[in-house]
Amino acid sequence: MGGNGAMADNTDNIIVDTATRIFQDLCEPNTVNEAEQGVWPKALWHALEESGLTLTWVPDELGGAGAALADGFAVLRAAGRFAAPVPLAETLMAGWLLTQAGISVPGGPLTIAPIHADGRIALTADGALSGRARRVPFARNAGHIAVLARRGDETVVALVAATGLPISQATSLAGEPRDDVSFDGAVPMAVRPGPINQDLLVSFGAAVRLQQMAGALEKILEQSVQYALDRSQFGRPIAKFQAVQHNLAMLAGEVAAASAAADAAAEACASPDIAIGEIAIAKVRGGEAAGTGAAIAHQVHGAMGFTYEHSLHHATRRLWSWREEFGNEAVWAARLGRMVVERGADELWPFITAGS
């Protein structure tokens, strides 16, 4: 499509273009299916690592690419579009977390723990960790885990080698690894106090998932429009039926809203204390868009979209899983609502316009 509404595949951002090219070449629908069966997408990961994309958020002096926060978020949006079945988001997050504490970032796939608001890993006086983290993304694939732990009253970042940790495997409803990890007795390779607490980590995680969700939503809009143009019934493409057109128009609106929300969350992460209100707004709106958007995409695809063979579920199942992680709509909405009532009715408008 032309005009100012169109989004070209080529952006003016070389980092994003590099990532997109890698996904185009090495992240086929079949790669995603195989990964769900437990096949590690070696070539894809290798290419991402070779290009330096896995260390996007790590500054030069800690061995990384030193790219802007916005670049990393844009890469994750592209990863979401392709349903890239690798811990790229988690590796970026781990790199970010370790960097906050000034810990050098190792190569290879990384992940973070704990991912829940009530996470409780402790660093004991003898220098070992204790505690268990549920549903750690891609723990089984990770070489190292960046752990946020309590040491007395203070929060520290700990780098832990994943080998040898007791991991009990589970998956998300998208078939991505979400493993339970026990840290009892594990001695970290490095420990440093950092400015990040569990709340900020969860907020940052929400911003990351929002990018992936925005990418997945862009993908299902593209798939649905194309399918509507290709599929004929009653002697014409279903795209010609007004009911189908209106469903797709609604989908386009949800995608646009989720995308704007993801932008807002990414911006919020640029401030040192992460603008929590912006994250809350974004995760609520993005989460709703994920649900509404996936439902429309499936409706347009008919039975075909309900098959394993069709790739629509690569995006829709991820949307259903990602919207739940790092706080779902209900959790964030309640928190946002409490923020609003604390400020009071006459501060609602100033609150909404505060960001800009």
Place this chain on the structure above:
Amino acid sequence: MSFSFRFDPVELPPEAKELRQEVRTFLREEIDAGTFSPDGGKGSFSREFSRRVGAKGWIGMTWPKKYGGHERSHLERYVVTEEMLAARAPTRAHSTADRQSGPVILRYGQEEIRQKILPQIARGELCFCIGLSEPNSGSDVFAASTRATKTDGGWLVNGRKIWTSGAHHADYMIALLRTSPPTKENRRHGLTQFLVHMKTPGITIRPIINLTGSHDFNEVVFDDAFLPDSHLIGEVDMAWKQATDELAYERSGPDRWIETFPALVELVRLAGEQPSERLAEGIGREVAHLATLRRMSLSVAGMLQAGKTPAVEAAVVKDLGTNFEQALPDKVRLLAPQIGDSQPDSNDDRFEEALRYATLIAPKLTIQGGTREVLRGIIARGLGLR
């Protein structure tokens, strides 16, 4: 290839942030002086208020100085508009001209008319109305049949416009009139835009009372009303080419998602500091929608500033925005703590009044300025489906 519409983030420049504080101070002073009340109790139309806004330089902000404009950015204009709307300031005497009619005259009007009319609009002295709809031409705008027939030195108009908001206050209308029949190739051919002085002999304005009991829209009857040649706007028979830009201005502004906002504000007031989890969650959800819409609306202002014509993006914002503002009163109604006899409180009355108003106006929000179905058709075309 992606089909997604882009709403790039906009960072307001420092001057726009300063301007916001200036507007807030001005509005507070106007409220203190009794010009209007934030609960809407004193109406939405005040010529005196509009003149003071004009004197501030807040009408025609983006227009060239030689036409009385101020050559400020669309982002600054956006800030002024949203602050006025959020405060429920009485902007109706100038808002249509500022948003829609002025830009059309600036773009397509004759030089003589531009020089005469635009400075008056910018001073807040002229009120405009929009003459598109007719009894048999609603969504199908290009079916308009009110005729303009060429005569010596001008045009004679006969027919009827309907649903014309504010016609009874307006000094001028921009009307879409039939000058030729449609052609086989182009059913949108044959319509022309004109500037109409509302005091022209032959024009009769009849009130139509709406369901809230208010007189806002009207029927406007033309009986051999004479328009001078200078009032022709743009090309004869070619109005269809001129209409799309107008809609980009009309469709994405804050007025497309903020109309029922007072009901949410009053719900927050009612909620107090210790709301139930359910109420907090409900408020949070609506705030999330509102803030995201605002972000998208601001992004469209950024596109206008960049010289684009974001007609489809504007339709996306209006569709999302009007659906949000229409659904809001019902959400608010069911979230609100029950108001009974136990603890009478003046906040209860404020809440009930805001909710009543929002509930009553809700139906029109997805009709005026292009129905939901029409907007979705525009978006579908933008997606390449039709």
